[in-house]
Amino acid sequence: MFVDRVKIHIKGGNGGNGMVSFFRAKYITHGGPDGGDGGRGGDVIFVGDESMGTLMDFRYKRIFKAGNGQDGGKRNCFGKDGESITIKVPVGTVIREAESGKIMADITKHGEEKILIHGGKGGKGNQHFATPTRQAPRYAEQGRVAKEYDVILELKLIADVGLIGFPNVGKSTLLSMVTNANPKIANYHFTTLSPNLGVVEGRYGDSFVLADIPGLVEGASEGVGLGHEFLRHVERTKVFIHVVDAAGVEGDDPVENVRKINQELEAYNPELLKRPQVIAANKTDIPGSEENVERLKAAYENEGFAVYPISAATNTGLDELLTKVAEILKNYPEDIVFEEEYEEYDEVAVDQEPFTIDIEDGVYVVKGVGVEKMIGYTNIDTEKGFAFFQRYLKEKGIIEALEEKGIGEGDTVRIYDMEFEFWK
Ligand SMILES: Nc1nc2c(ncn2[C@@H]2O[C@H](COP(=O)(O)OP(=O)(O)OP(=O)(O)O)[C@@H](O)[C@H]2O)c(=O)[nH]1
Ligand SMILES: [Mg+2]
Known part of the structure; x- marks a missing residue:
């Protein structure tokens, strides 16, 4: 797994x-x-x-x-x-x-x-x-x-092309036909529970990595049906092949289905809808699908999504689809990488995190990552260790801060589980 x-x-x-x-x-x-x-x-x-x-x-x-x-x-x-x-x-x-x-x-x-x-x-x-x-x-x-x-x-997978769509539309079948991957294929929902990767060898242009992503469902962007887990993988593919069951085997409307999936993508991350997407109208070997192919074209081609009628099971129309995808990849802007945006993690800064001083019932309570750690590695029970710790408090400006708070001789200072009286 x-x-x-x-x-x-x-x-x-x-x-x-x-x-x-x-x-x-x-x-x-x-x-x-x-x-x-x-x-x-x-x-x-x-x-x-x-x-x-x-x-x-x-x-x-x-x-x-x-x-x-x-x-x-x-x-x-x-x-x-x-x-x-x-x-x-x-x-x-x-x-x-x-x-x-x-x-x-x-x-x-x-x-x-x-x-x-x-x-x-x-x-x-x-x-x-x-x-x-x-x-x-x-x-x-x-x-x-x-x-x-x-x-x-x-x-997070980094694949060139991701197969997206509802469950059972034939994503894994398509992957198995055009790469040497061997995903499980079956006539029920959520056959695929984790992404499968395959390499489409350079027949259509440069080789590229194709990811078969588990089926998305309505509400995926809110976490329904492991939606978040699956959408995470979608995020890192450059181009989408949106697979839809053009035969409407399950009795639902392919035009609506494409819309629903795209709404989930948008709700999860609006950037996703800006990525190149081609629609693969699958299962066209089943009679009656021609009409839906035309409806899909009418609905989406003017939105910039090319529609390719295919039959993954009988290997029909796949060459045209993949040639198009290879062409999109070839012209893909080079500088786009899907990395997480994050602040550089700075261990030193964390180390110097400031301390806080609160007065609770007349006791001066000092807290902070640095002091806590310092207690961890100083043996304050010995005189030398305690002197060392005091020097640390002075160097970090904690003594000064205590005085600013109005501490007097003999007042109690508490630092985590350690308490002592303040003497200059
Ligand atoms: N008639 C026909 N059946 C197909 C075609 N492609 C796939 N199927 C069938 O549709 C069913 C689902 O195929 P999968 O490839 O497992 O579908 P999937 O989209 O990967 O499904 P999930 O993994 O559940 O999301 C299987 O029974 C396939 O044999 C096709 O082009 N024509
Ligand atoms: Mg599958």
């Missing part, structure tokens, strides 16, 4: 901690600080791979962690950097942060790489903290904790 949406967990590698150590050798009792730096954590990288057609691989492996940096060692030994991991995804994969739904990346080309999480920086060893007045620093920096996210991978 075709999997086109999965949730996975990714985590960058943490930086290794800096080391506290002092040079020791015979006859030297008070050697200088020689604690090495921690290694950098590994990155989490996504790369487009055209040999992958689905997100199937992610059904079994859902957690991806880059390697942590090693802690620094004695005698200036640097910790080794953690290993980065590269996650291969099919071309056309959109990566969203699960919680906010924000798009973090859109992989549209083979070989395109995107670093989603940078590994945490390694902490500096104590040798960096020596000053003329403090020659034996007992402090080393902790490694930075890397980010982790639940992300949703969503595959």
Whole structure:
């Protein structure tokens, strides 16, 4: 089965901690600080791979962690950097942060790489903290904790041509006749539940990729009949072959049916109706369809949709239809790509997200991504750790902000699950 949406967990590698150590050798009792730096954590990288057609691989492996940096060692030994991991995804994969739904990346080309999480920086060893007045620093920096996210991978097909239309009109039959794809074909609705792709070899011009998209129904744009899932795929095809049952086998009116599908396209995304579309009036081997073909022409040709009578089952009229489609593709503006519009995801900006200070029952409550993380990787129970944390609060302007809010000596500050009294 075709999997086109999965949730996975990714985590960058943490930086290794800096080391506290002092040079020791015979006859030297008070050697200088020689604690090495921690290694950098590994990155989490996504790369487009055209040999992958689905997100199937992610059904079994859902957690991806880059390697942590090693802690620094004695005698200036640097910790080794953690290993980065590269996650291969099919071309056309959109990566969203699960919680906010924000798009973090859109992989549209083979070989395109995107670093989603940078590994945490390694902490500096104590040798960096020596000053003329403090020659034996007992402090080393902790490694930075890397980010982790639940992300949703969503595959949006990128095909040149998409077959759209109501269920059971013969889309899969058409695909099977003009490509080497072998989709399931049957006389009932929703035979196709996930897109099938085939390549139309260069008989009509350049080869192109044809996608058989599951049947749409009225209300698809509001999500009826998995409408959203299916319309997502429609969005990324350049040209539509709109297949309609010209014989009206199910007793409905083909002219109306074309209108209904186009209304769904428009309601989902008005851009879709601006894309080139040709109407394939199918099942013309069934007597009585000629009249409907003429009605379709009368209704749509002056709207710019060419109508081609075909019979997918008996391979009639397909050459003319595909020649036309190949010609449209040939003249297609090159610079049109169907990428998601999204703001570049900026890890650094998120890192510097501002903090908030609220006063609740006389307690000064500080919140913010940065401080929360800082608490996560500082051991505030030790005096050194606490001093380090205080320095952080000062550097980030949090102390100043607290004072602006009117904090006095001895007032209580709460930062997540930590509380302390404020003393200058
Ligand atoms: N007589 C006739 N029957 C056709 C023709 N094309 C398809 N059919 C039949 O119509 C039925 C539906 O065909 P499919 O190709 O599965 O239709 P579909 O549009 O892919 O349907 P969904 O996957 O459910 O959306 C099958 O029984 C086909 O044999 C045609 O040109 N003439
Ligand atoms: Mg089908």
